[in-house]
Amino acid sequence: MSERSQLQTGRTAAHDSAFLRACRREPVPHTPVWFMRQAGRSLPEYRKVREGTAMLESCMRPDLVTEITLQPVRRHNVDAAIFFSDIVVPLKAIGIDLDIKPGVGPVVAQPIRSRADLERLRPLDADDVPYVTEAIGMLTAELGTTPLIGFAGAPFTLASYLVEGGPSRNHEHTKALMYGDPELWADLLDRLADITAAFLKVQIEAGASAVQLFDSWVGALAPADYRRSVMPASAKVFDDVADYGVPRIHFGVGTGELLGLMGEAGADVVGVDWRIPMDEAARRVGPGKALQGNLDPAVLFAGHEAVETKAREVLDAAAKLEGHVFNLGHGVLPTTDPDALTRLVAYVHEQTAR
Numbered sequence: 001m002s003e004r005s006q007l008q009t010g011r012t013a014a015h016d017s018a019f020l021r022a023c024r025r026e027p028v029p030h031t032p033v034w035f036m037r038q039a040g041r042s043l044p045e046y047r048k049v050r051e052g053t054a055m056l057e058s059c060m061r062p063d064l065v066t067e068i069t070l071q072p073v074r075r076h077n078v079d080a081a082i083f084f085s086d087i088v089v090p091l092k093a094i095g096i097d098l099d100i101k102p103g104v105g106p107v108v109a110q111p112i113r114s115r116a117d118l119e120r121l122r123p124l125d126a127d128d129v130p131y132v133t134e135a136i137g138m139l140t141a142e143l144g145t146t147p148l149i150g151f152a153g154a155p156f157t158l159a160s161y162l163v164e165g166g167p168s169r170n171h172e173h174t175k176a177l178m179y180g181d182p183e184l185w186a187d188l189l190d191r192l193a194d195i196t197a198a199f200l201k202v203q204i205e206a207g208a209s210a211v212q213l214f215d216s217w218v219g220a221l222a223p224a225d226y227r228r229s230v231m232p233a234s235a236k237v238f239d240d241v242a243d244y245g246v247p248r249i250h251f252g253v254g255t256g257e258l259l260g261l262m263g264e265a266g267a268d269v270v271g272v273d274w275r276i277p278m279d280e281a282a283r284r285v286g287p288g289k290a291l292q293g294n295l296d297p298a299v300l301f302a303g304h305e306a307v308e309t310k311a312r313e314v315l316d317a318a319a320k321l322e323g324h325v326f327n328l329g330h331g332v333l334p335t336t337d338p339d340a341l342t343r344l345v346a347y348v349h350e351q352t353a354r
Helices: 003-009 018-023 044-050 055-059 062-076 089-093 116-120 130-143 155-164 172-180 182-206 223-229 231-240 256-264 278-285 297-301 304-317 338-352
Strands: 098-101 105-108 148-153 210-215 248-252 269-271 290-295 324-328
Touching: 018 210, 018 324, 044 062, 055 062, 055 089, 055 098, 062 130, 062 338, 089 155, 089 182, 105 155, 116 182, 130 148, 130 182, 148 155, 148 182, 155 172, 155 182, 155 210, 155 231, 172 182, 182 210, 182 223, 182 231, 210 231, 223 231, 223 256, 231 248, 231 256, 248 256, 256 269, 256 278, 278 290, 278 304, 290 297, 290 304, 297 304, 297 338, 304 324, 304 338
Parallel strands: 148 210, 210 248, 248 269, 269 290, 290 324
Antiparallel strands: 098 105
16 A cells, blocks of 8 residues: 555554544544643753754754654653644745744744735745655654654744734734735735645655644634634645545634634644633534643643642543543643653543543
């Protein structure tokens, strides 16, 4: 069977893993666990291996990507690895002048705010990101039956970085463009949808077993604005990778009012932040979707008993879900004790063993 045929049928080495079974809403031996930002600053081994290497450079070195991606799998016994990269990598790969500044985040030298600026957003192909293909090949060989999650930034969040020129609290330039020039806005998101889908395809064809679309900033929008101005582009991304047959996860922060729409956009699994209980999230999303989440990352600072109590609340609220992947409601905070994560994985596995 060819690699593409394996992808289309889902018959990879990780096919029967607890994580992929939960994503497909099938019976699982235990509730699978992984964490957003599990490969990162909370791990001393990560800080050591990254020492002296800029973030974007480390995303383009297959040896570093492989080592960093594997670190939390070794340490925490999580049920899935997530590819170490950054949502702006595809933008950098097509020539956008940007950098990730420590303590700030992605900063774009020349924000995109006019129709002429769109010409800087050329299509992405696999030759633009050879380091991604190489790293995923190395990772799947090491991971064996442990699934690898590929990911990308969603069109709205990428657009926000590009239009604002960096992180923004109020997204004023982004919303001004969305409301003031809806045609330009639609064209911008359409181009970003194509770039995002191409980046996900590279990862899937290299061996990723699932993909997650991060819409980190979309919680800044009202549901009507999301449906009209964002959902078509996100839906295009999900539709463009549908034929591969890998689970598609959609996650945003502060998206309690958008959960149903995010599921409608085409995700198989909807990520839930910590603000809404899992049973209420399931009601909002509706049937036919698995859910992922949703322990508050700050709970990990409260001590072992408190962590177990709050994790138990998440598991109880998720008990009747069609499929549940345990995760945090956002990423691991940088000063989190790694041992707290290791204990949490063991606790969830023990409490949910079938």
